[in-house]
Amino acid sequence: xxxxxxxxxxxxxxxxxxxxxxxxxxxxxxxxxxxxxxxxxxxxxxxxxxxxxxxxxxxxxxxxxxxxxxxxxxxxxxxxxxxxxxxxxxxxxxxxxxxxxxxxxxxxxxxxxxxxxxxxxxxxxxxxxxxxxxxxxxxxxxxxxxxxxxxxxxxxxxxxxxxxxxxxxxxxxxxxxxxxxxxxxxxxxxxxxxxxxxxxxxxxxxxxxxxxxxxxxxxxxxxxxxxxxxxxxxxxxxxxxxxxxxxxxxxxxxxxxxxxxxxxxxxxxxxxxxxxxxxxxxxxxxxxxxxxxxxxxxxxxxxxxxxxxxxxxxxxxxxxxxxxxxxxxxxxxxxxxxxxxxxxxxxxxxxxxxxxxxxxxxxxxxxxxxxxxxxxxxxxxxxxxxxxxxxxxxxxxxxxxxxxxxxxxxxxxxxxxxxxxxxxxxxxxxxxxxxxxxxxxxxxxxxxxxxxxxxxxxxxxxxxxxxxxxxxxxxxxxxxxxxxxxxxxxxxxxxxxxxxxxxxxxxxxxxxxxxxxxxxxxxxxxxxxxxxxxxxxxxxxxxxxxxxxxxxxxxxxxxxxxxxxxxxxxxxxxxxxxxxxxxxxxxxxxxxxxxxxxxxxxxxxxxxxxxxxxxxxxxxxxxxxxxxxxxxxxxx
Numbered sequence: 001x002x003x004x005x006x007x008x009x010x011x012x013x014x015x016x017x018x019x020x021x022x023x024x025x026x027x028x029x030x031x032x033x034x035x036x037x038x039x040x041x042x043x044x045x046x047x048x049x050x051x052x053x054x055x056x057x058x059x060x061x062x063x064x065x066x067x068x069x070x071x072x073x074x075x076x077x078x079x080x081x082x083x084x085x086x087x088x089x090x091x092x093x094x095x096x097x098x099x100x101x102x103x104x105x106x107x108x109x110x111x112x113x114x115x116x117x118x119x120x121x122x123x124x125x126x127x128x129x130x131x132x133x134x135x136x137x138x139x140x141x142x143x144x145x146x147x148x149x150x151x152x153x154x155x156x157x158x159x160x161x162x163x164x165x166x167x168x169x170x171x172x173x174x175x176x177x178x179x180x181x182x183x184x185x186x187x188x189x190x191x192x193x194x195x196x197x198x199x200x201x202x203x204x205x206x207x208x209x210x211x212x213x214x215x216x217x218x219x220x221x222x223x224x225x226x227x228x229x230x231x232x233x234x235x236x237x238x239x240x241x242x243x244x245x246x247x248x249x250x251x252x253x254x255x256x257x258x259x260x261x262x263x264x265x266x267x268x269x270x271x272x273x274x275x276x277x278x279x280x281x282x283x284x285x286x287x288x289x290x291x292x293x294x295x296x297x298x299x300x301x302x303x304x305x306x307x308x309x310x311x312x313x314x315x316x317x318x319x320x321x322x323x324x325x326x327x328x329x330x331x332x333x334x335x336x337x338x339x340x341x342x343x344x345x346x347x348x349x350x351x352x353x354x355x356x357x358x359x360x361x362x363x364x365x366x367x368x369x370x371x372x373x374x375x376x377x378x379x380x381x382x383x384x385x386x387x388x389x390x391x392x393x394x395x396x397x398x399x400x401x402x403x404x405x406x407x408x409x410x411x412x413x414x415x416x417x418x419x420x421x422x423x424x425x426x427x428x429x430x431x432x433x434x435x436x437x438x439x440x441x442x443x444x445x446x447x448x449x450x451x452x453x454x455x456x457x458x459x460x461x462x463x464x465x466x467x468x469x470x471x472x473x474x475x476x477x478x479x480x481x482x483x484x485x486x487x488x489x490x491x492x493x494x495x496x497x498x499x500x501x502x503x504x505x506x507x508x509x510x511x512x513x514x515x516x517x518x519x520x521x522x523x524x525x526x527x528x529x530x531x532x533x534x535x536x537x538x539x540x541x542x543x544x545x546x547x548x549x550x551x552x553x554x555x556x557x558x559x560x561x562x563x564x565x566x567x568x569x570x571x572x573x574x575x576x577x578x579x580x581x582x583x584x585x586x587x588x589x590x591x592x593x594x595x596x597x598x599x600x601x602x603x604x605x606x607x608x609x610x611x612x613x614x615x616x617x618x619x620x621x622x623x624x625x626x627x628x629x630x631x632x633x634x635x636x
Contacts (some may be wrong), residue, residue: 096147101184104144141189145205148185151178152213158220161255171262179269182206186271207275211282214266218259218287225252226294233298233312241385242311244392249298249316256291257323260284264331280333288334292341295320299344307359310352311389316345317396349400353409353442356386357449364453370461374470375582376478383450384482387443391487394439401438409442440491444500447479451504466574469512470581473591476504477584509594516574516595522567523602545612560610564620567603571631578635592636596629603628 096104155174164171174182186206229248236246267279295316302309324338363379370377390397401409454475458468480501483489549557583591604625614620623631 096143101144101147101181141205144185144189145209148182148189148206149209149213151182151185152210154178156213156217158217158223161221161225161259162251164258165251165254171259173262174266174269176269179266182210182270186275190272190275204275207271207279207282210267210270210279211285214263215283215286218263218284219290221259222252222255222287223290225255226290228252229294230297230301233309234301240308241382241389242309242315244311244315244389247298247312247315249312250319252291252294253319253323256287257327260287260327260334261330264327276331277333280331281337284334284337288337288341292337295341295345299348302345302348306348306352306355307386310349310356311393313345313349313352314390314393314396314400317342317349317399318393320345321396321399346400349396350404353400353404354411357410357446360446360449361453364450364457367457367461370458370471371582372462372467373580373582374467374474376471376474376584377454380450380454380475380478381482383446384479384488387446388482388486388488390439390443391491394436397439398436401442406438406441407445410445436491437494440494440497443488443492444497447497448500451475451479455507464515465511466515466577467581469508469510469514470583470587470591471508472511473505473508473587474582474584476501476508477587480505481584481586505590509591512591513594513598516598519567519570519574520598520602522563522570523606543608545609548609549612557613560613561620563606564610564613564622567606568620568622571599575631575635589636592632595635596632600629600632 155172155178159172161171173179186204189206190204225248229252232246232248236242263283264276264280267276267283271279298312298316302313320338320342324335324342327333327338328335360379360383367377451472455468455472458471462468462471483492483497483501549560552560578591578595603623607621607623607625607628611621611624
């Protein structure tokens, strides 16, 4: 066992010695590697020190080579324009030909590119060539502008708008061939090259020329309609309410819309999309200025005849707003110019609402007398005719009333306090429930103002309550009839109009029936319940008139006789007066029913009790129940 252990130990010692030998070899190799690395680092530094100057020289040579190439390019660019100058000059000096301007435009484009190249080199030697090319470019641009003007001038003869409106055909536009040529010229004139030559970066020369010529064409085409609008707006009888369509403003606006629409089609064919708006706005400016001037003159006439011609203002607001909206939808332009032109008319339309109410108060207040027969006064018909006419213009009145606010039309001061310069929105032209309610409120306020003023004036001038009652009832009936026979019935369907009309009808009826209280009072008697049994009366028993008379004393009998006499006198006077008063058909029928309902029951009761007072001689009891009923029925 000891031998085995010694053998193992000897084997392990041998392995250790081998490992130590290997470690010694690795150490020797590591020392050699470190020595080699140190030598290599020294050699690399030496190489770096040697190469660095050579690299710097090579980089400098590369930069010099690039500069030489650029110089050669600049020389080439300098030489090329000089070579082409004579050719371009011949083309430019010859001028553009209408039948073939492509070569001319191509020459100008080449000159523009050459100028750009020479300007980028900034070489002093190129300054003379740059000046020569600028002169050529300026001359070419001027010749193109002259050609542009010449082409446009060929189609500037004003047309007769009515010819196209009546036949419902579109206004004429530029021929496609000319539009193409104009578009080619505009492409160059609108370029930065042409603008730099003309020293105008704000407006293209082509837009300026187009607006000048075509704007004059539009203005000349529409001029006669402007004159006709002013003339027809003033041509009517004094005091007559303006009738829709009488003025030429509708035709004028229609011609503006059609001619402007055709001109926008021209502009779309000639100019690039980015120039459509500026070109259209500039072209229409002159015609719109004349249109605004026309509206200002018409507005002066409307203000001088506001109570009759305010409806012309409503019509203009509606027509012009719709035309402006449609053109804006097509072109995206002219919304503000149309709004500015319409502003005076719109303000007049706003102020007219309060002025109409004030006119009612003023005219009724100035009345020196009223019809003694209770007939209606002309102002009632006039005011209701105004209200009927208002229903023709729902859009414009909706816009005006929405901008004012409900009830702010009661006085001129409130109109001015709510004055606004803001443009009407599309929502304000929505003829919906809210705007209809505002119109209904205004109409009811007008009716209320009229009836209140008439009632106050009637109580001041008419002494008889029956005449006052008939007068008010007649005017209420006329108002109600004019509402029912027109579109007012639709506008006032949900505005509480029926209740207000009925209230005024009851006031008139009540005033009239005041006079009939006198014969009613004559039919009132006194009965004593402590003087024996009361005679049967009513539907359950027949009154014995003779028995009733027998129970009366002499004074009571005389009193009954006097009551019959007073009733007869009063009834006949009132019946006679009733027939002499002027009553509208429905008023006479309605008041007759009210009188009959008031008199007949009282007389029937009184007659049943006391008709035997004159034993059928008719001295005191002039009417039996049947004859009185016939008399009352005859009042209708």
